[in-house]
Amino acid sequence: MITFIYGGSSSGKSAFAESLLSGLDDEKKYYLATMDAYDSESILRIERHKKAREGKGFCTIECPCDIYKAGSQLPVSEGSAVLLECMSNLLANEMFRDGEIMEADRCVDKIIKDFENLMAYVRDMIIVSNNIFEDGNIYDDGTRAYMAALGLINRRLAAISDEVYEVVVGIPVRIK
Amino acid sequence: MVLVIGGSNQGKTDFVINKFGKESIFDELHFFVRKKMDEGYTEEKILEEIREKIKGGSTVLIADEIGNGVVPMDSTDRLWREVTGRILIKLAAEATEVYRVVCGIGQRIK
Numbered sequence: 001m002i003t004f005i006y007g008g009s010s011s012g013k014s015a016f017a018e019s020l021l022s023g024l025d026d027e028k029k030y031y032l033a034t035m036d037a038y039d040s041e042s043i044l045r046i047e048r049h050k051k052a053r054e055g056k057g058f059c060t061i062e063c064p065c066d067i068y069k070a071g072s073q074l075p076v077s078e079g080s081a082v083l084l085e086c087m088s089n090l091l092a093n094e095m096f097r098d099g100e101i102m103e104a105d106r107c108v109d110k111i112i113k114d115f116e117n118l119m120a121y122v123r124d125m126i127i128v129s130n131n132i133f134e135d136g137n138i139y140d141d142g143t144r145a146y147m148a149a150l151g152l153i154n155r156r157l158a159a160i161s162d163e164v165y166e167v168v169v170g171i172p173v174r175i176k
Numbered sequence: 177m178v179l180v181i182g183g184s185n186q187g188k189t190d191f192v193i194n195k196f197g198k199e200s201i202f203d204e205l206h207f208f209v210r211k212k213m214d215e216g217y218t219e220e221k222i223l224e225e226i227r228e229k230i231k232g233g234s235t236v237l238i239a240d241e242i243g244n245g246v247v248p249m250d251s252t253d254r255l256w257r258e259v260t261g262r263i264l265i266k267l268a269a270e271a272t273e274v275y276r277v278v279c280g281i282g283q284r285i286k
Contacts, residue, residue: 007243008241008242008243008244008245008257008261009243009244009247009257009258009261010243010257010258010259010260010261010262010265011243011261011265012261012265041251041254131243131244132244132245132246132247133244133245134183134241134244134245135244135245135246136245137245137246139246143246147246168181168241168276168285169179169181169261169264169265169267169268169274170264170265170266170268170269171268171274171285171286173276173285
């Protein structure tokens, strides 16, 4: 089963995603962390999230790129539950890798393929992604390409998900 | 307490006046948060101030959803939307009703 969780910044996506993961009956539960700690602000965010996850019994796998590689760390036999947090960081890490901007469509295809490979090891998947689309500003080419890619990933993942939620001020609104 | 959220220019205030009347409206809560941040208040202190202001009455709080955009370049802007988001989550949890207004139409989500 795939659950897709969408929402703005500080809307309560993580707390909801973690409560869903806690409620699953899979024997093994993994937290796939895609955020790279590159400055003091991201370190603070990571610490905040780590603290919120404390004592919940999730095993954390750090995976800023190439999420298919995390499959080798998951037990094959029983299948596992995985919370992937979050798609927007994964995309940024993949797209702006090695100081170059990867073309949006190619980048999306790569990430979806990695995701499908990872799913071979996963029974229940929860994906967290971001709403970055509603400020009406016009951005530079790199940011626009990133927005286009994230929008496409969100659509493709929502299409293959069993349930889709938008989290608004901490309230999950089911939209699929 | 009732919380009404939505994007800018969606008709939140009109929705509230029509549904709840003009009494006890606390509008533009997101700007209140920003003002207090600029004055050096912490997140906890701002939340305390809001709770103090709405104490004992049946206030309708109105705030813009400011977290649904690209991560701002400016660090204060980034912090503003995070602090506002976290404060709204706490207020929504305490609210008896929460509405999200889109195109003037209020959808009850709690």
